[in-house]
Amino acid sequence: LRLIYTTTAVQRKNVGASGPEKYTEAFIKKQIEEFNLGKRHLANMMGEDPETFTQEDIDRAIAYLFPSGLFDKQARPMMKHPTEIFPEQRKIQWGEDGRPFHFLFYTGKQSYYSLMHETYEKLLNVQKYQDQLAAQDLPPRKEKRNLAGSRWLTKIELEEMLLEKLSDDDYSRFIQLLQKLMTLPCGDIEEKHIQKFCKEVPAQLQKVVFEPLKYDERGVAFSTGEGTRKTARASAIVYDNGTGKITVNGIDILHYFPVLQDREQLLFPFQFLDRVGKHDMVCTVSGGGRSAQAGAIRLASAKALRSFVTEKEVEFMRQAGLLTFDPRVKERKKPGQEGARRKFTWKKR
Amino acid sequence: DAKLLSEPLSHPDFFNVKELFSLKDLFDARVHLGHKKGCRHRFMEPYIFGCRLDQDIIDLDQTMQHLQLALNFTAHIAYRKGIILFISRKRQFCHLVESTARECGEYAHTRYWQGGLFTNAHIQFGSGVRLPDLIIFLSSLNNVFEPHVAIRDAAKMNIPTVGVVDTNCNPCLITYPIPGNDDSPTAMELYCKLFKMTIIRAKDKRRQSEIFDELR
Numbered sequence: 001l002r003l004i005y006t007t008t009a010v011q012r013k014n015v016g017a018s019g020p021e022k023y024t025e026a027f028i029k030k031q032i033e034e035f036n037l038g039k040r041h042l043a044n045m046m047g048e049d050p051e052t053f054t055q056e057d058i059d060r061a062i063a064y065l066f067p068s069g070l071f072d073k074q075a076r077p078m079m080k081h082p083t084e085i086f087p088e089q090r091k092i093q094w095g096e097d098g099r100p101f102h103f104l105f106y107t108g109k110q111s112y113y114s115l116m117h118e119t120y121e122k123l124l125n126v127q128k129y130q131d132q133l134a135a136q137d138l139p140p141r142k143e144k145r146n147l148a149g150s151r152w153l154t155k156i157e158l159e160e161m162l163l164e165k166l167s168d169d170d171y172s173r174f175i176q177l178l179q180k181l182m183t184l185p186c187g188d189i190e191e192k193h194i195q196k197f198c199k200e201v202p203a204q205l206q207k208v209v210f211e212p213l214k215y216d217e218r219g220v221a222f223s224t225g226e227g228t229r230k231t232a233r234a235s236a237i238v239y240d241n242g243t244g245k246i247t248v249n250g251i252d253i254l255h256y257f258p259v260l261q262d263r264e265q266l267l268f269p270f271q272f273l274d275r276v277g278k279h280d281m282v283c284t285v286s287g288g289g290r291s292a293q294a295g296a297i298r299l300a301s302a303k304a305l306r307s308f309v310t311e312k313e314v315e316f317m318r319q320a321g322l323l324t325f326d327p328r329v330k331e332r333k334k335p336g337q338e339g340a341r342r343k344f345t346w347k348k349r
Numbered sequence: 350d351a352k353l354l355s356e357p358l359s360h361p362d363f364f365n366v367k368e369l370f371s372l373k374d375l376f377d378a379r380v381h382l383g384h385k386k387g388c389r390h391r392f393m394e395p396y397i398f399g400c401r402l403d404q405d406i407i408d409l410d411q412t413m414q415h416l417q418l419a420l421n422f423t424a425h426i427a428y429r430k431g432i433i434l435f436i437s438r439k440r441q442f443c444h445l446v447e448s449t450a451r452e453c454g455e456y457a458h459t460r461y462w463q464g465g466l467f468t469n470a471h472i473q474f475g476s477g478v479r480l481p482d483l484i485i486f487l488s489s490l491n492n493v494f495e496p497h498v499a500i501r502d503a504a505k506m507n508i509p510t511v512g513v514v515d516t517n518c519n520p521c522l523i524t525y526p527i528p529g530n531d532d533s534p535t536a537m538e539l540y541c542k543l544f545k546m547t548i549i550r551a552k553d554k555r556r557q558s559e560i561f562d563e564l565r
Binding site for chain 1: 432434444448450451454455456458460463473474477478
């Protein structure tokens, strides 16, 4: 046997190859005890009762004792229960005599395959129930489930649930099996099992509630709206039964906005709805420049006009872009460039 | 304790597995039906009784003997608290095989076989794994009609195998082959029932013997 000369770099153990750190149960228990002791110490330090010290109090205390200006919340010092910090891991799968606990242990992906097994069993149950109903000549029940408001769990969520890695094929097969179970007419029996893998999708189109018309002392209907553009903030009050007079910060628009373009911007919502001479407007605006103030007032007046107008016309306004907030702001200048986009002159030599 | 383990070995059929099945049961479950003549494997010729209208018929007398030996062997393994793994790659009977294994208290693998499950077990599972002590193949081919990888891996890891071999299978590396049909539902249900009964019988006998020993 010859000694093969190796360098220290090769002899160093490849720590990364052994996978993520495995935490033993004893380690986690010790961490939980330390956490509880630390919680009581913290409560004493802050002068509060150790028995009724909740997680929110801990967060506040830590934020007070260790102030940090870091942007990333997860980089700041935190004190949480060890179960939230250490990721859930699988414990040893076999007993003292070596026999594994789960009957599908030798497949490698025991939770996933046992899930498939159970789901398939539910499918067989449903088919048997259907046959029974058919034998008794009863018509199969037809109850529709709300398909629009729910979605299946994503692959990552399923992996978290099963604590196992899945492949894309495995995931798609599982979803297909669930869909098959759901589409059967008597699939409602296994509702509970399917519900575990459904998630509610919050309604994306939230109806924007616009306020109803208000009436002032003279009996004239009016409504308010607010708008912003770049750094300008505007708030407009649109009155009904008017002559088309528009006042900005107490000054008439002819004097406040000498440029035609800005006045056009103000009148655009009224022109779009063919109500040019029918409304009066009083608005206040601050900040920004000439054009930004005009855009802000435009948005504010369009929002105020929503209350005067039918829903169809509101939809038309939205499609015309009158109700959309304009997010464009001045882009910052970057180092190594002359402006936001302009680079320095390139010289070949 | 030594007597507990050596006593069953002195009898040829300690667990009386012969009474669990008869020739008529095998015939009714269509165990004798093989594949067509073109699918015949060369090494299955000794087990074939004959060929009728191009379909091979398996010799049920030989099947009886092989089945008795195999069931006796599984009963002994179960008596000595060994781990038994059921393998079948037939999609029709996957659920049946898994339920059988679960009811026996043993293990099953009816899914896609990952490469190093036996040969690379310490890395795939963990460092203290115990591999199965017996593997029962309820269908020894995989979905591409090739011999299942587990037959070769079990032979590599010195794990004895019991397997139902059909006329298109290779019975070479299986220690206790059982020539018989692996495609009919009735045949598969019969095999599952027989294996389940032997394993449960053997485990009960073991528990009884332990209780007798403790009482003394």
